[in-house]
Amino acid sequence: MPRKKKTEAEGTERQKAEPLANSSLTNQIKEEAPSEQQLKGENKTLKKIIFVMVGLVVMFLVVYLAIVSLGKFQVDGVKFQIVKEGELILYKTTIPVLINNKTSADYQFYLRTDPRLLKEKVPLEGDVIFRKNLVLDVTTDNLFCGGDWTIALVNAENLYKLLGFNILVKNESNTYQPENQYMFVTINQGNQTEIRELAGNSYEMNISSCEVLPAFERLMLEAFIKRQELN
Numbered sequence: 001m002p003r004k005k006k007t008e009a010e011g012t013e014r015q016k017a018e019p020l021a022n023s024s025l026t027n028q029i030k031e032e033a034p035s036e037q038q039l040k041g042e043n044k045t046l047k048k049i050i051f052v053m054v055g056l057v058v059m060f061l062v063v064y065l066a067i068v069s070l071g072k073f074q075v076d077g078v079k080f081q082i083v084k085e086g087e088l089i090l091y092k093t094t095i096p097v098l099i100n101n102k103t104s105a106d107y108q109f110y111l112r113t114d115p116r117l118l119k120e121k122v123p124l125e126g127d128v129i130f131r132k133n134l135v136l137d138v139t140t141d142n143l144f145c146g147g148d149w150t151i152a153l154v155n156a157e158n159l160y161k162l163l164g165f166n167i168l169v170k171n172e173s174n175t176y177q178p179e180n181q182y183m184f185v186t187i188n189q190g191n192q193t194e195i196r197e198l199a200g201n202s203y204e205m206n207i208s209s210c211e212v213l214p215a216f217e218r219l220m221l222e223a224f225i226k227r228q229e230l231n
Helices: 008-032 038-069 113-122 145-162 212-230
Strands: 072-075 079-087 086-097 103-112 133-138 166-169 182-189 195-197 202-207
Touching: 072 145, 072 166, 079 212, 086 145, 086 212, 103 145, 113 212, 145 166, 145 212, 195 212, 202 212
Parallel strands: 133 166, 133 182, 182 202
Antiparallel strands: 072 079, 079 086, 086 103, 195 202
16 A cells, blocks of 8 residues: 655644654753752752761760770879779789790789879888888787788789799798898788888888778889889
């Protein structure tokens, strides 16, 4: 069958319809595309979000470092860290010690009394000069204090052994020579907890109200400080 020829009117209508469709599509694209002002506004919003996020991160780091730093302090160069064991608050310090003059190992000691308060809580009159042997002379049986005596003595003994000292209980039948290798500490029950330097290599530790731990820890603190000064 012979094809129908397009009339001149049909052709003209199609030509008119095509530009109209293209124009509508162009307008739609223009309407959907964000304006320059909108782009600027979106950029400002994005910058604000980034600024807030960075600020939150910085704030978190500052708070974290503040919390960590609150748990660490120094007393005369000796570093301590606050440690919580349940309801018990301890004060930890670490001492590096050479084993057989070759390898170094870190030993941790825990005090029950805040080292920052020890100097005020247990006054020290004079200067403590540690000797190779520490001789304890206990003049009373009233200082066991619910196990505090054992804890204090074990802690002190562990420290002094690491530092190369010996702890001895005074025996009247023994002679302690040469005297310059011995440090004598007489432990009494008293009205105030304190440590006093006496003549020669002798010291007096007076303990009040069962403050055995603070008294011994005051002596330990002096050992920590002396060792720190040597390093």
